[in-house]
Amino acid sequence: QVQLVESGGGLVQAGGSLRLSCACSGLAFRTYNMGWYRQAPGKQRELVAVFTSGGRTSYADSVKGRFTISRDNAKNTVTLQMNSLKPEDTAVYYCNAGRVGTGFYWGQGTQVTVSS
Numbered sequence: 001q002v003q004l005v006e007s008g009g010g011l012v013q014a015g016g017s018l019r020l021s022c023a024c025s026g027l028a029f030r031t032y033n034m035g036w037y038r039q040a041p042g043k044q045r046e047l048v049a050v051f052t053s054g055g056r057t058s059y060a061d062s063v064k065g066r067f068t069i070s071r072d073n074a075k076n077t078v079t080l081q082m083n084s085l086k087p088e089d090t091a092v093y094y095c096n097a098g099r100v101g102t103g104f105y106w107g108q109g110t111q112v113t114v115s116s
Helices: none
Strands: 003-007 010-013 018-025 033-039 046-051 057-059 067-072 077-082 091-099 103-106 110-115
Touching (some): 003 091, 018 091, 018 110, 033 067, 033 077, 046 067, 046 077
Parallel strands (some): 010 110
Antiparallel strands (some): 003 018, 018 077, 033 091, 046 057, 067 077, 091 103, 091 110
């Protein structure tokens, strides 16, 4: 059974930092592209950052230079370091694992709230 469990969300003031973690089990972690998505109230879920199985990273323009995605294939974890947070970063953040031919898996989400 595949499980993705996020942690690290919370309430922070604008300009602050948070670190999200996603612990994965039940899948061949190193073969999956790992991503973080977010969904704000009334908005569609959007991609924030991805770390491919091949070692490449990419970011949404809105978070470039502020967020950093990393992964540890030995520990089956993916993290999202978020710095210089803005109120518009407020959303539920979801961990995602995807692989061509296998499909996608999602975590349950963790709330991030940035106060102005």
